[in-house]
Amino acid sequence: MQGVEMADVDTAQMRRAGRELLSLALMDARNHSLRWAAAFEGAACGAAPLLQELGRLGWFQEFWLARNVQRQRGPRGDATRPRLASILPGADAMFETGAVAPLPDLQTIRQYLVDSLEMTLELLEHAAEDDDALYFYRLALLREDACVERFAVLSQTLGFDTGLRAPLTTRPVRPPLLFPTTRWRLGSAPGGFVPDREHWAHEVALAEFEIDAQATTWAQYGEFVEDGGYDDRRFWSEPGWAWLQAQGRRTPRFVDQMRQGVLQQRFGKLVRVPLAQPALHVSWFEADAWCRWAGRRLPGEAEWEAAAVQGASRGFRWGEVREWTAGTLRPYPGHAGTSPGQDDDTALLGVARVLRGASFATRGRLRHERARDAALPTHDEGFCGFRSCAV
Numbered sequence: 001m002q003g004v005e006m007a008d009v010d011t012a013q014m015r016r017a018g019r020e021l022l023s024l025a026l027m028d029a030r031n032h033s034l035r036w037a038a039a040f041e042g043a044a045c046g047a048a049p050l051l052q053e054l055g056r057l058g059w060f061q062e063f064w065l066a067r068n069v070q071r072q073r074g075p076r077g078d079a080t081r082p083r084l085a086s087i088l089p090g091a092d093a094m095f096e097t098g099a100v101a102p103l104p105d106l107q108t109i110r111q112y113l114v115d116s117l118e119m120t121l122e123l124l125e126h127a128a129e130d131d132d133a134l135y136f137y138r139l140a141l142l143r144e145d146a147c148v149e150r151f152a153v154l155s156q157t158l159g160f161d162t163g164l165r166a167p168l169t170t171r172p173v174r175p176p177l178l179f180p181t182t183r184w185r186l187g188s189a190p191g192g193f194v195p196d197r198e199h200w201a202h203e204v205a206l207a208e209f210e211i212d213a214q215a216t217t218w219a220q221y222g223e224f225v226e227d228g229g230y231d232d233r234r235f236w237s238e239p240g241w242a243w244l245q246a247q248g249r250r251t252p253r254f255v256d257q258m259r260q261g262v263l264q265q266r267f268g269k270l271v272r273v274p275l276a277q278p279a280l281h282v283s284w285f286e287a288d289a290w291c292r293w294a295g296r297r298l299p300g301e302a303e304w305e306a307a308a309v310q311g312a313s314r315g316f317r318w319g320e321v322r323e324w325t326a327g328t329l330r331p332y333p334g335h336a337g338t339s340p341g342q343d344d345d346t347a348l349l350g351v352a353r354v355l356r357g358a359s360f361a362t363r364g365r366l367r368h369e370r371a372r373d374a375a376l377p378t379h380d381e382g383f384c385g386f387r388s389c390a391v
Helices: 011-015 019-040 048-066 071-076 091-095 106-125 131-158 218-226 238-247 284-294 301-310
Strands: 177-179 182-186 202-206 209-211 255-257 262-266 269-273 322-328 353-357 372-375 384-386
Touching: 011 019, 011 131, 019 048, 019 106, 019 131, 048 091, 048 106, 048 131, 071 131, 106 131, 177 301, 182 301, 202 301, 209 301, 218 284, 238 284, 284 322, 284 384, 301 322, 301 353
Parallel strands: 322 384
Antiparallel strands: 177 209, 182 202, 255 262, 262 269, 322 353, 353 372
């Protein structure tokens, strides 16, 4: 696509995008997915998770738009109403959550992506310009953008070289930032597309806090490793220590060496990582242990969000790694349950830890200061790091 780089369009603008902008963005997202499909050709034909993620993009869009007779009602529609038939026979059995049916080949999935997008764009051309009518188009777009990072994580886990690289960070570490006591409006207000996890904006009290201006670097994390942090029970929570012993872990995931620099497996290649880069593939347990060792703590969600929104002009830097926070995933006040098409968090509530920010693999349309992600504290496959606050 020529002209504006769609992935760099302001995230808040995309959440309120009308038909014209959505049409361009949906084409851009699908073209990006098709480029991933081309990268997987040959190498990914035996990788079922990658094939299923690709096919699910077309299925999700078709299921909630072309096959959904109540699409114009958006989140107010009846999600239990029968759907029209798919253009791909057996699509539900192959791509619905928990599906186990054999997958088609990559060429079939690629054509499914092309055909389902064509139907989506035809429907979009006649959709009303209101939040309900555009709900599923916006949801499908942001869901497809999120798949880009999942493709990258799967490629890293499988050791498949996609050509994706974390940018080399050479910027110096800046001193921590101090924020005064305040009341902060956490979450997002209604209007446009708002993910369930951000329902709804509410006021919280924040005491004065000091927070790092950037994510913890390999140089900083390496001091913890050199000081025997992985051997000292004092720095680990009880479940964290049990996880560490079960894993036999001596360094973060994919790291082969942390003496005389960091050597880490990146997409199937052993790479010498600059010490100024944020520590990557760190579980919540490891982030918490580092903070205990350093005499610091992980930030609360509201602290992270307030610093990201208010601290940009003061040097608060985010977006290189997803960042662990102290809290567990819980719904905000006013949240009324899972919206149609969005993921049900019931099994994660009170168990998963909240991640904030974005990683180098996150598409620009998803980079939002109020966005919430979540994962179990053992999760270290993703591009996760952390920053700390003063105790």
